[in-house]
Amino acid sequence: MKHWFHKLLPAPLLSLALLGMWLLLNRSLSAGHVLLGGLLALAIPVLTAGLRPTPVRIRRPGAVLRLLLTVMADTLQSNLAVVRLLLAPQRRRHPAGFVRIPLQLRDPNALAALAMIVCITPGTAWAELALDRSALLLHVLELDDAAAIAAHIQQHYERPLMEIFE
Known part of the structure:
Protein backbone atom coordinates (compact mmCIF):
# COMPACT_ATOMS: atom_id res chain seq x y z
CA MET A 1 0.00 0.00 0.00
CA LYS A 2 2.75 2.46 0.98
CA HIS A 3 4.74 1.72 -2.20
CA TRP A 4 1.69 2.38 -4.40
CA PHE A 5 0.95 5.67 -2.59
CA HIS A 6 4.55 6.85 -2.91
CA LYS A 7 4.54 6.14 -6.66
CA LEU A 8 1.34 8.15 -7.12
CA LEU A 9 2.41 10.99 -4.85
CA PRO A 10 6.24 11.08 -4.64
CA ALA A 11 6.38 14.69 -3.41
CA PRO A 12 3.17 15.55 -1.53
CA LEU A 13 4.27 19.08 -0.55
CA LEU A 14 5.26 19.84 -4.14
CA SER A 15 1.91 18.52 -5.37
CA LEU A 16 0.05 20.65 -2.83
CA ALA A 17 2.10 23.72 -3.80
CA LEU A 18 1.46 23.11 -7.52
CA LEU A 19 -2.28 22.77 -6.97
CA GLY A 20 -2.35 25.91 -4.83
CA MET A 21 -0.34 27.87 -7.38
CA TRP A 22 -2.60 26.69 -10.22
CA LEU A 23 -5.71 27.81 -8.36
CA LEU A 24 -4.15 31.14 -7.38
CA LEU A 25 -2.95 31.89 -10.90
CA ASN A 26 -6.36 31.08 -12.35
CA ARG A 27 -8.18 32.81 -9.49
CA SER A 28 -10.82 30.12 -9.56
CA LEU A 29 -12.04 27.25 -7.43
CA SER A 30 -14.26 25.88 -10.16
CA ALA A 31 -14.47 22.10 -10.50
CA GLY A 32 -12.63 22.23 -13.84
CA HIS A 33 -9.68 24.17 -12.40
CA VAL A 34 -9.52 21.97 -9.31
CA LEU A 35 -9.56 18.85 -11.51
CA LEU A 36 -6.98 20.11 -14.01
CA GLY A 37 -4.79 21.53 -11.24
CA GLY A 38 -5.05 18.23 -9.37
CA LEU A 39 -4.01 16.27 -12.44
CA LEU A 40 -1.03 18.55 -12.99
CA ALA A 41 -0.15 18.39 -9.29
CA LEU A 42 -0.07 14.60 -9.52
CA ALA A 43 1.66 14.33 -12.91
CA ILE A 44 4.44 16.92 -12.64
CA PRO A 45 6.19 15.42 -9.57
CA VAL A 46 6.00 11.93 -11.11
CA LEU A 47 7.41 13.14 -14.44
CA THR A 48 10.17 15.21 -12.83
CA ALA A 49 11.20 12.74 -10.10
CA GLY A 50 14.47 12.02 -11.89
CA LEU A 51 15.41 15.71 -11.82
CA ARG A 52 15.30 15.97 -8.02
CA PRO A 53 18.77 15.20 -6.63
CA THR A 54 17.79 13.52 -3.37
CA PRO A 55 14.66 13.16 -1.29
CA VAL A 56 13.99 16.31 0.70
CA ARG A 57 14.00 15.93 4.46
CA ILE A 58 13.30 19.14 6.33
CA ARG A 59 15.03 18.97 9.71
CA ARG A 60 13.83 22.23 11.29
Whole structure:
Protein backbone atom coordinates (compact mmCIF):
# COMPACT_ATOMS: atom_id res chain seq x y z
CA MET A 1 0.00 0.00 0.00
CA LYS A 2 2.75 2.46 0.98
CA HIS A 3 4.74 1.72 -2.20
CA TRP A 4 1.69 2.38 -4.40
CA PHE A 5 0.95 5.67 -2.59
CA HIS A 6 4.55 6.85 -2.91
CA LYS A 7 4.54 6.14 -6.66
CA LEU A 8 1.34 8.15 -7.12
CA LEU A 9 2.41 10.99 -4.85
CA PRO A 10 6.24 11.08 -4.64
CA ALA A 11 6.38 14.69 -3.41
CA PRO A 12 3.17 15.55 -1.53
CA LEU A 13 4.27 19.08 -0.55
CA LEU A 14 5.26 19.84 -4.14
CA SER A 15 1.91 18.52 -5.37
CA LEU A 16 0.05 20.65 -2.83
CA ALA A 17 2.10 23.72 -3.80
CA LEU A 18 1.46 23.11 -7.52
CA LEU A 19 -2.28 22.77 -6.97
CA GLY A 20 -2.35 25.91 -4.83
CA MET A 21 -0.34 27.87 -7.38
CA TRP A 22 -2.60 26.69 -10.22
CA LEU A 23 -5.71 27.81 -8.36
CA LEU A 24 -4.15 31.14 -7.38
CA LEU A 25 -2.95 31.89 -10.90
CA ASN A 26 -6.36 31.08 -12.35
CA ARG A 27 -8.18 32.81 -9.49
CA SER A 28 -10.82 30.12 -9.56
CA LEU A 29 -12.04 27.25 -7.43
CA SER A 30 -14.26 25.88 -10.16
CA ALA A 31 -14.47 22.10 -10.50
CA GLY A 32 -12.63 22.23 -13.84
CA HIS A 33 -9.68 24.17 -12.40
CA VAL A 34 -9.52 21.97 -9.31
CA LEU A 35 -9.56 18.85 -11.51
CA LEU A 36 -6.98 20.11 -14.01
CA GLY A 37 -4.79 21.53 -11.24
CA GLY A 38 -5.05 18.23 -9.37
CA LEU A 39 -4.01 16.27 -12.44
CA LEU A 40 -1.03 18.55 -12.99
CA ALA A 41 -0.15 18.39 -9.29
CA LEU A 42 -0.07 14.60 -9.52
CA ALA A 43 1.66 14.33 -12.91
CA ILE A 44 4.44 16.92 -12.64
CA PRO A 45 6.19 15.42 -9.57
CA VAL A 46 6.00 11.93 -11.11
CA LEU A 47 7.41 13.14 -14.44
CA THR A 48 10.17 15.21 -12.83
CA ALA A 49 11.20 12.74 -10.10
CA GLY A 50 14.47 12.02 -11.89
CA LEU A 51 15.41 15.71 -11.82
CA ARG A 52 15.30 15.97 -8.02
CA PRO A 53 18.77 15.20 -6.63
CA THR A 54 17.79 13.52 -3.37
CA PRO A 55 14.66 13.16 -1.29
CA VAL A 56 13.99 16.31 0.70
CA ARG A 57 14.00 15.93 4.46
CA ILE A 58 13.30 19.14 6.33
CA ARG A 59 15.03 18.97 9.71
CA ARG A 60 13.83 22.23 11.29
CA PRO A 61 10.47 23.49 9.95
CA GLY A 62 10.65 26.64 12.09
CA ALA A 63 13.81 27.67 10.26
CA VAL A 64 11.86 27.54 6.98
CA LEU A 65 9.54 30.31 8.18
CA ARG A 66 12.44 32.44 9.44
CA LEU A 67 14.26 32.01 6.14
CA LEU A 68 11.12 32.88 4.17
CA LEU A 69 10.66 36.09 6.17
CA THR A 70 14.33 37.00 5.69
CA VAL A 71 14.13 36.42 1.94
CA MET A 72 10.95 38.51 1.72
CA ALA A 73 12.51 41.40 3.66
CA ASP A 74 15.74 41.27 1.62
CA THR A 75 13.79 41.08 -1.64
CA LEU A 76 11.76 44.17 -0.68
CA GLN A 77 14.92 46.05 0.25
CA SER A 78 16.61 44.99 -3.02
CA ASN A 79 13.55 46.01 -5.05
CA LEU A 80 13.71 49.49 -3.54
CA ALA A 81 17.44 49.76 -4.31
CA VAL A 82 16.90 48.69 -7.93
CA VAL A 83 14.02 51.16 -8.34
CA ARG A 84 16.31 53.90 -7.00
CA LEU A 85 18.90 52.99 -9.63
CA LEU A 86 16.32 52.89 -12.41
CA LEU A 87 14.80 56.24 -11.49
CA ALA A 88 18.11 57.98 -10.80
CA PRO A 89 21.00 56.13 -12.49
CA GLN A 90 23.31 59.09 -11.87
CA ARG A 91 23.00 58.40 -8.12
CA ARG A 92 24.71 54.99 -8.41
CA ARG A 93 26.99 54.70 -5.40
CA HIS A 94 29.14 51.72 -6.45
CA PRO A 95 29.90 49.80 -9.65
CA ALA A 96 28.65 46.29 -10.34
CA GLY A 97 30.96 43.41 -9.52
CA PHE A 98 31.42 39.78 -8.61
CA VAL A 99 31.56 38.31 -5.10
CA ARG A 100 33.01 34.88 -4.32
CA ILE A 101 31.19 33.34 -1.38
CA PRO A 102 32.83 30.31 0.28
CA LEU A 103 30.22 27.68 1.15
CA GLN A 104 29.95 25.04 3.85
CA LEU A 105 26.57 23.89 2.51
CA ARG A 106 26.70 20.51 0.75
CA ASP A 107 23.12 19.18 0.47
CA PRO A 108 22.05 19.37 -3.21
CA ASN A 109 18.53 20.53 -2.33
CA ALA A 110 19.88 23.24 -0.04
CA LEU A 111 22.33 24.38 -2.73
CA ALA A 112 19.45 24.56 -5.23
CA ALA A 113 17.41 26.61 -2.74
CA LEU A 114 20.37 28.96 -2.18
CA ALA A 115 20.79 29.43 -5.93
CA MET A 116 17.08 30.26 -6.29
CA ILE A 117 17.17 32.71 -3.39
CA VAL A 118 20.14 34.68 -4.68
CA CYS A 119 18.88 34.67 -8.27
CA ILE A 120 15.37 35.94 -7.48
CA THR A 121 16.66 38.80 -5.39
CA PRO A 122 16.77 41.99 -7.47
CA GLY A 123 20.27 43.40 -7.73
CA THR A 124 21.84 40.03 -8.47
CA ALA A 125 21.98 39.15 -12.11
CA TRP A 126 23.98 35.96 -12.20
CA ALA A 127 25.21 33.16 -9.94
CA GLU A 128 27.54 30.22 -10.54
CA LEU A 129 28.26 27.31 -8.23
CA ALA A 130 31.83 25.97 -8.27
CA LEU A 131 32.12 22.43 -9.64
CA ASP A 132 33.27 21.18 -6.23
CA ARG A 133 30.39 23.10 -4.55
CA SER A 134 32.83 24.99 -2.35
CA ALA A 135 31.89 28.50 -3.46
CA LEU A 136 29.20 30.58 -5.08
CA LEU A 137 30.18 33.34 -7.52
CA LEU A 138 27.56 36.06 -7.49
CA HIS A 139 27.18 39.14 -9.69
CA VAL A 140 25.94 42.13 -7.70
CA LEU A 141 24.44 45.29 -9.22
CA GLU A 142 26.14 47.60 -6.70
CA LEU A 143 29.24 46.21 -5.05
CA ASP A 144 30.59 48.26 -2.20
CA ASP A 145 31.89 45.63 0.27
CA ALA A 146 32.33 42.09 -1.05
CA ALA A 147 33.12 40.70 2.42
CA ALA A 148 29.91 42.15 3.86
CA ILE A 149 27.84 40.69 1.03
CA ALA A 150 29.47 37.28 1.45
CA ALA A 151 28.87 37.41 5.20
CA HIS A 152 25.23 38.38 4.63
CA ILE A 153 24.65 35.43 2.26
CA GLN A 154 26.37 33.03 4.65
CA GLN A 155 24.58 34.27 7.77
CA HIS A 156 21.09 34.93 6.43
CA TYR A 157 20.75 32.18 3.80
CA GLU A 158 23.42 29.50 4.07
CA ARG A 159 23.17 28.91 7.84
CA PRO A 160 19.35 28.60 7.87
CA LEU A 161 19.53 26.27 4.86
CA MET A 162 22.03 24.12 6.76
CA GLU A 163 19.60 24.00 9.70
CA ILE A 164 16.75 23.01 7.40
CA PHE A 165 18.47 20.43 5.20
CA GLU A 166 21.59 19.10 6.94
